[in-house]
Amino acid sequence: MSLAAPFRPILRDRTLMLAACLLVLFGAHAATIAPYVSSLAVKVFGLSDHAFSALLIAASLVAVATSVGFGILADQRANRRAIALMTVTALTLGTALMALAPATPAFVLAHALLLPISSAIFGQIFALARLAATTQPEADRPAVLSTLRALFRAALGRRAADLVGGVSGRDAAHRGLSGLPCAGACHAGADREALGRATAQPIGKTCPPASRSARR
Template identity: 50%
Template structure:
């Protein structure tokens, strides 16, 4: 039985895939338009927006780490998931009812970022559910991750069309994104309520670990874990660097238009999906570490070519390269952390959040240093080199185990 047929036939896996899709829909509604809404509609200053983004980063990581560890400690993952998505419902709902500066600070600085912790919890549930289907574990992880990207892309295309028609020509006002985000969050909450197995009724073993919070946090700071976090962060930061560089590179290229940015981002996201679905076949012959290294090399090549030749006639072939490289570096870390933290899926979810934080910081450092030394191309080369160094370090570290 293939992973896709198993998802279609099994109610639990159908629910997990639907949860992943609704998570992608919420993100696609909110984040592409966050800065536009904050400055032009809500009326906050650039400095306040920076404060909101800083609070959001801290809240997202803190919630993912604490909720992940707490889920392993008490074993009631359904309750934690409901609390997490409840924060998203409240945050997006507040922006529908009162889009004011103070409300935005609370909603986007604390509540909505807390809700992003559901990403790791969904994959923790998926990992537990695959105990009865161990041969399909990697394929199920890849398929569920592909659902996130596919729904994100479809939602983004919908809003690109809806907002592009203009509110005076029957289109949507940009603030309508919060209505659909709230609706998607409410549906996600309802799906968790009905589809997530209640504590004690799970068809798998999920015993609380009994570690206290301090002991769990100390374990995450062990040198072996910290080293792998930095290595994975260097790899995972490369897609973030691409997101930062693309609009800046295109705006500095006379042959490119602003709309080309959305087209490039959409094409890259679109090509990620088929390669994610094909990834399990490659895992039969190659290790996670080897595939991650190959993905880092390919994605580094994509970012470098994008920076070197933004006016090339073959530019629109690069998304194929990006999708091929992105599939392993976005998908395989999920299984990597779960295998490293066997029996502790909540802690694995916490490590995924810490990896993202490390990636964001290293991407920002690559951008700042690269642009100071030589410009956007230098930043792309620096980020690509850092990703390759991280992939090599990860491969060496795991070869020694």
């Protein structure tokens, strides 16, 4: 099987193409916001470490509750369109609120309620993709779904890695950003910072005397 083979069913099927585009856009949106959340919360909007931790806990609870609840409703009523519209509306409102009224109450409302609610669209997109994949040959379905996951991870990981350079990776990792999707990129940014500081200094200053004697 060639590398392009899993993409052919997606390009031929409008529903799978829609799911692929939504996953890429959702991943890019999450990766665009996530690297800045901790820095904005603490340095711009003045939240304490405890307050930001409470916000992350609330966001996690809301995200889990809405994802499970909306999934149950979608299975019972077979009306995924209404659920998708609600989640996308929450995503749009949360993003617009921060753009138009950047204040502490707006930040808390957006990141503790609206954006966590919008995360339920992720499960709905994959449910749509699984249904659409049933029209494909059974042997091709796992490759199609894996390709969709890879597209999401590519948009999420690459975008987060590009943007985390503008934020202190060590500060992001230590201030609770590990609970967000770009945690790996943030920890990698912290490692790059530490390596850059070490290589920018003379060797004699970076190695303690005990280490130098041991190396001899």
